[in-house]
Structure formats: C-alpha cells, structure tokens
Amino acid sequence: MSGADNVVWLGTPAFPEAARTALADTRLRANLRRATGTIRDKRLAATAELEDWEELREKAAAVKRHTLRHLDHHLLRLEKAVTAAGGVVHWAADAAEANRIVTALVQQTGEDEVVKVKSMATQEIGLNEALADAGIRAYETDLAELIVQLGGDRPSHILVPAIHRGRSEIREIFRREMGEWGSPAPEALTDDPRDLAEAARLHLREKFLRAKVAVSGANFAAADTGTVVVVESEGNGRMCLTLPQTLITVMGIEKVLPSFSDLDVFLQLLPRSSTGERMNPYTSLWTGVTEGDGPQNFHLILLDNGRTATLADEVGRQALSCIRCSACLNVCPVYERTGGHAYGSVYPGPIGAVLTPQLVGVENAASLPFASTLCGACYDACPVKINIPEVLVHLRAEAVEAKRRDRLLPTAEALTMKAAGAVLSSPRRLAAAQRLAALGGRLVGRGGRIGALPGPFARWSGTRDTPAPPQESLRAWWRRTRTRRREDSRTTAGREG
C-alpha cells in the first residue's frame, strides 16, 4: 500500500530502540513532562465542571459507532450535500491518489504555492513532499507546525506538534530559517513566548495575504448539510479558509457525522479534551461555496488510505472514532517519557499505537501495540470511549499471528510461551516448576534476593533485585498443613458466613 510509507516514517527503528534514544535526551524529557503535565491538569478541570461529561462521552461514542456502521451511506449523503452547495467531491483510495488529486487541482490554478491549515490527514499522506516534487511550496501556518517545518523536523504530538521543542530552540529556528522561507525574524528576537508569537504572526501575515490556494483537513463534516468544520486556536485556519480563491480539504472518510446537530456533542468534547478549554477560539464552518464571500472553488477529497480495511476489524474499528483530541497522549505515562518521535509515525501515543498498525498493516508496525503498560489511563481520558487497551491487546495477538505466518521456525518468545502454557495449564507441572524455582532460588539467591538474572531477564535485573522464590509454594504449604483441617471445617461450615 502506497500510504504506508507516509503513515510510518521509514528508517525509524522499532519502538524500544527509538524510545531508548528519546529517554537519553534530558531536555526532551523536561519539555514533555512540563507540557503534558500542564495540559493534563487543564483537561481534568475542564471536564470536571460538566456534570454530564460521562453522558456526553457515551453519546459521542454511540454517534461514532452508528456512523461507522453505515459509513458508505453517510459518505454518499455528504457527497450529495457538498455537491449541491457548489463544492466538488473527490474520492482517494490511498495516499498516492490523494496527492495526485491535490497536485492537479493546485496546478489548474496556475499557482506554485499554497497555505496550509494544520491537518493530520495531509501529514499522513505526505502531501507537502508530494507538492514539493511538483514544484509547489506548501506553507504551514499553525505556529507549532511552522516550528516543525522551519526546523526540518517531524511532529511529535497530534495537537502540539512541536511539544518537544523549548522556547530557546524555537528562537534559534526562527532566526536561522525564517529568512529562507519569507520575511526574516527580527534581529532582536528574544525567547519570550509573546515575542516568538509576534515573529510568527508577521512572517505568516505576508503569506495569508498573498495566497490564492489553501489546503486544510477537517475535524468534522455533516452529511445532511454538507458543512465542513475546522476547529483551531490561532486564527491562522480562519485566514486560510476565508482569504484564498481556492480551498482544498483532505478529510479521512471516518470524519463524517450524520447530522449538523451532532456537532452539539462533539464541539463540547473536543476543546475540553484537547486543550482543556471550554471552547476553542476559532470554529470555522463552511458549506460549499458562497458567491462573493470566501473561496469560490471548494474541493473535498475523501481519503480512505487503510480506513476501510480497519473498519473490517470488529475490535480494531473503534480506533476510527478518534477525533484527534490527543487527550490520550497527554495522560500516557509512556508518551510522557518518550515523546512522539519514538512511535515512528504521524500518529504517536496510545491512539497511534492502535491506529498506525491498522492503517499500514500490523506487520509494518509490530512493536507499537507493545509500547504500552496497558495502564488504561488513555481509555479513561478518551472523549469517544475508544477502549485503547482492548485494541492494543487485540493487535498484539495479530502481531504474534503475523510473525507465526511469516516464519518457518517459531521465535524464542513463542517457544517460551508455549512451554509456559504447558506448565500453567497443569497443576502437576506447575508444582514441579515451583519446586525447580525454589531450588534455583536456593542456588543463586543471596540474603533472600537475586541480583543478576540470565538472558533477556538481565533487562529486568539490571535495575531491580528479585526475591528468591520461597522454599514452599502456597499449594505445597496448603497440602502439608491444611488438607485435614479443611476436611474438618467442611462439617462446621454451616454455621459460618
């Protein structure tokens, strides 16, 4: 599948190895801890003040479940409504097709640059790179995306893609790169956040006023009215969505909602879950084209790129309910330590660990379902109640199954699991293994603890002592001391409890 190369970044090692590199970066860890901690607290406060928060979550999950079950139907309704309102709808089966459509549309305008609203779908398909290959420059206008683009970097968070950068780094990037892309940063630029934002504002303003073509994603699209919605904080989106002549929107097919009135639920859930705000500063809604007001050409590209295949999986399909709020990233203890780059994908964190393997095939992202302790904090935080731990465990089984199919010989892990399974499904074999463990403990334990363990267990014992297995298991103790007493107690059980 051509989309796979863009959803996952080629050359990124498997999660454990990439995480090791990230963990060694102390500045990254400090940035992440501060940023995720702040958003986490804000989200908790913003969700706690709604008495019907749990009902809203339930309702949103139900709407998404229903929509996904009848996705074909609602997409055709959307196409009809958008077309009736003067827009043009295109269908893209994969990344390559979507990129071809967007490139051709831009070329038809005769322009060689576009301004962009922050969009996960266009990152997923690698649109900027595809446009660059056709000689078209794409300018990111979201502040954090601008930092990532100017820094020649990759996003590490769904909502705050430059979360891995501190403000002094941002100042350096602005000073070094802004001149290459347009108006340069002021000479006396400090690392004060207000100064940095002002520098970005000036740099971007020039592009907004010049641009003839804009490219956006979409948070939602209502199938009944054909209205497309973009939710943002900075106003850059509003500029892109209103000033240029041509607007091209790339939207994953799972973003459709049956009705405009469904926005009631989602526009309460999304800002509170993502930025911890009651309302986001800018919500732009447009329905096709309006003569004399805003873009006069509107194209909506409906992107599949692995979604139909995901929809076919009864357990995994719930990942398609995601509204990209990133609450799961902010509460994830693993993400907090590693940051987003370690996931090697446009979609990092817990949602990435369940979405990426499904979009690209689990064999192409086999380490991601294991990049979790299954602590469940993501499930609790998810505004649409995606049971991320359940999907992770499901995908682990798929990953093991894929490995089993691809290999002639079983892996060492599979052999170990097979042996463990034999022991753990027989009390007799379990008792024998326990006697062996006790013997081992007696041989290597010192003062009741074991310092170093062999083989892969060295990864455990490098930082932890292990208690030596006791000489007598519970089952052995019970048999030795209580078997007769239990018989006695049976006769007196009537007066107990």
Place this chain on the structure above:
Amino acid sequence: MRIALFITCFNDTMFPRTGKAVTALLERLGHTVEFPQAQTCCGQMHFNTGYRPETLPMVRRFAEVFAGYDAVVVPSGSCAGMVRDHHRGVAARYGDAVLTEAVERVAPTVYELSELLVDVLGVTDVGAYFPHRVTYHPTCHSLRMLRVGDRPLKLLRAVKGIDLVELPDAESCCGFGGTFALKNSEVSNAMLADKMRHVQDTGAEYLCAGDNSCLMHIGGGLSRLRTGVGTMHLAEILASTEGDAR
C-alpha cells in the same frame, strides 16, 4: 460464606505469604476458605502478550475449578480483571457455547480482595494492627479495570496504629506492565524511577498495593537502591494483629 482462594500462579510461586495472609484474614472474619488444588493460572501473561489462543486451556480450567463457590477471592487486581473482563471473550472466540456459559456463571463470583471485604462481606475494620508508616499505590488494573476506587484505602484507614500517608501522583502507572518491563525495559525503568522517588518522598516504611507483580517491580528497585523501604501486599497488612507486633 464458602470462599475459594484463587492465589494466582505468580503469588503461589513467589509470594505464598500473601495467600496465607488472605486465609488468616478471612478465617478471622469467620469464613471458610478453600484452596482448590487443581487451580493454575488466569492466562493473563499469554493474553496480554498476544498469545490469545494459548489462553483457552487456562480459561477452561478456571471455569471448571472455581464453579459453585459463594465467592472466589483473588489477591491481585490484574488477575481478577483478566477473569472478569477477558475470559468471556476468549471462551467465545476459541471455545464453545458451553464454556462461554460456564465463564459467564463464574465471572460475577470473582472478587479482588478489597471488593470482597467491602462489598460482599461488608467490613472495613477487619481488626488489624500495624504500627508503621505506610503509603498505598493503587495499581492500574484495580483502579481502571476493576474500579475498586477507595476500598483499599477505607480498609487501611481502619487499621489500628497505622500512619497512612498519601502517595504523590499515586495513580500514574509504576511501569511494570508484565512483559512490557522486558520488551521496553528503558521506559519501564524511567517510570519506575519516578514512582520510587514519590514513594521515598512520603517517608513510608512500607509501600502497600493489591498486586504483588507491581510490588515486585517497585520493591525490586527500592531494594537495589538500598532505600530500606519494604513492600507489603494489602492482605498482609490487613492480616496483621497485635499478636504479630509483639
């Protein structure tokens, strides 16, 4: 009440003292505890590591061995969660209707220790005495799978002589995660380091939890660093009496 003890394979092998404590505690409260010798394992390790079909024999055995008791007590949040949340799915996917039905009958009788005490037996003061400074770590599966809430803390607060101190950032995961600790050992270590720092900040003599697996991970780190902080399963504190302290 006739209560079966599902000790879990891990506690059976590594922490039999927890099983002895559960037995002593429940018998002190006037109940009969039985230990079916045919029990083995809930299958969690296989299930969570992706060896889902291999879980079936363990699911089957559990449903057979623990059928017919008034209650089954499990001194582990994650094993209780495995039985209650996942056995049915395994039975339905790989087993048959008879097994699925058997699992559905037994699962609602399975309780994590604090649930059994507070919800089923209706006690919070179990008559325990433990004159030490203790902090409590709510393990993820007891917290977010079973939703035991503050039941363990209610039980601990009623212990005579205890100096119970709050653990900062208590609800964040300790980093164990079963095979996660091996597959992603660096991330596990980073999470462990933060958890240990919070434990030490409390000045507690003992860290208490309802899962010995998490405690072996945190306690192993605390031991390696020679912090002097011990770990104790909830059952062991609740089983302690003034007689033990002498």
